Amino acid sequence: MAAFALALFLFLLALAVHIAWWRWRLPRHHTAALLLIFATPPVLATGFWFGAGYRFGLAWTALPGIVLFYAAAIGCYLITYAGVEETSPSLVIIRALEQAGPRGCTLEELGPCITEERFIAPRLAALQRDGLVVVDGDGGRLTPAGRRLARLATLLARFFNLKEGV
Amino acid sequence: MPPALLLTLAPILGLTVNITVQTVIGRLPLPIGHVRRQFVSFGCGLIAAALWLGHILPAAGLSTLDGAGYATLHLLAYAMAGFIFFNVINLNISSLRIRMLKEYLRAHPQTLPDCVLRQKYHVRGMLDARLERLAHGGQIVLRDGRYFCQRSLVVIIGHFFAFLQKFLLRK
Numbered sequence: 001m002a003a004f005a006l007a008l009f010l011f012l013l014a015l016a017v018h019i020a021w022w023r024w025r026l027p028r029h030h031t032a033a034l035l036l037i038f039a040t041p042p043v044l045a046t047g048f049w050f051g052a053g054y055r056f057g058l059a060w061t062a063l064p065g066i067v068l069f070y071a072a073a074i075g076c077y078l079i080t081y082a083g084v085e086e087t088s089p090s091l092v093i094i095r096a097l098e099q100a101g102p103r104g105c106t107l108e109e110l111g112p113c114i115t116e117e118r119f120i121a122p123r124l125a126a127l128q129r130d131g132l133v134v135v136d137g138d139g140g141r142l143t144p145a146g147r148r149l150a151r152l153a154t155l156l157a158r159f160f161n162l163k164e165g166v
Numbered sequence: 167m168p169p170a171l172l173l174t175l176a177p178i179l180g181l182t183v184n185i186t187v188q189t190v191i192g193r194l195p196l197p198i199g200h201v202r203r204q205f206v207s208f209g210c211g212l213i214a215a216a217l218w219l220g221h222i223l224p225a226a227g228l229s230t231l232d233g234a235g236y237a238t239l240h241l242l243a244y245a246m247a248g249f250i251f252f253n254v255i256n257l258n259i260s261s262l263r264i265r266m267l268k269e270y271l272r273a274h275p276q277t278l279p280d281c282v283l284r285q286k287y288h289v290r291g292m293l294d295a296r297l298e299r300l301a302h303g304g305q306i307v308l309r310d311g312r313y314f315c316q317r318s319l320v321v322i323i324g325h326f327f328a329f330l331q332k333f334l335l336r337k
Contacts, residue, residue: 062170065174069243105312133270149267160189160258
């Protein structure tokens with residue numbers, strides 16, 4: 001049980017630091033700050049573990065399981081956080097319909113929920129901010145990093161036979 | 167190999183089975199949507215991970231409490247890895263950013279004009295497609311020309327994200 005308790009404790013500790021930081025003040029670069037927060041607890045814990053002469057009732061053979069759990073938890077949280085940063089159009093529609101209650105909404109009433117300023121422009125800006133696309137004349141062009149990511153996405157879509165939605 | 171290390175193979179085995187099943191059923195002409203396919207492949211991976219743990223744990227000589235702890239640790243690790251895989255697949259299908267990147271790749275090495283991209287991802291088309299997808303999934307219903315929200319998991323997820331946005335980002 002010690003392995004599971006430690007893995008969970010490290011993740012909850014990082015999560016608590018993240019919440020406290022964000023409530024105090026929003027960092028400029030969210031992803032970099034999150035990576036720093038999530039990388040710190042395992043580094044400190046490993047230092048303590050070595051310093052204490054590998055005690056705390058934990059064998060070294062438990063470490064790969066703890067690392068796997070912690071890495072997977074970080075991945076899950078980063079994915080969830082991306083959904084917090086950028087609202088999905090589907091969730092905006094659901095929220096509008098929920099607020100309308102038993103009256104419901106017509107297509108025209110839902111129109112103002114999905115605007116170019118709210119969904120297209122911020123994503124284009126994010127692609128440029130993340131260094132995946134560069135402005136070129138009246139359009140954009142992929143950077144080498146953007147090309148690698150786009151190729152990976154295309155490869156995955158082909159491999160798993162995925163059809164794009166809208 | 168020490169049993170505790172063998173236990174670590176459970177999430178890896180589960181994820182391998184998950185990906186393999188997803189690859190196979192993605193190529194079969196089955197009349198089921200991609201979300202259901204992902205649930206099926208996730209379930210197969212979970213069974214494989216549980217079977218592996220069930221095979222290794224009794225021989226590991228652990229106390230009941232430690233055994234339960236290791237089983238929880240590795241099954242949760244698999245579940246979270248499965249969630250990441252689920253999102254990698256879903257991002258490819260529905261993420262606007264990923265689909266825009268693919269548009270840029272199709273145009274590469276030429277510049278893709280903003281007007282062409284905006285024409286392809288015009289908001290009215292996006293609204294129609296999302297409404298169709300939500301109606302198909304049973305999250306909303308169309309009656310007499312008006313859309314209504316249905317109680318569903320998506321509504322709960324919507325509340326969860328709205329709460330996080332207010333709590334973390336004060337949006």
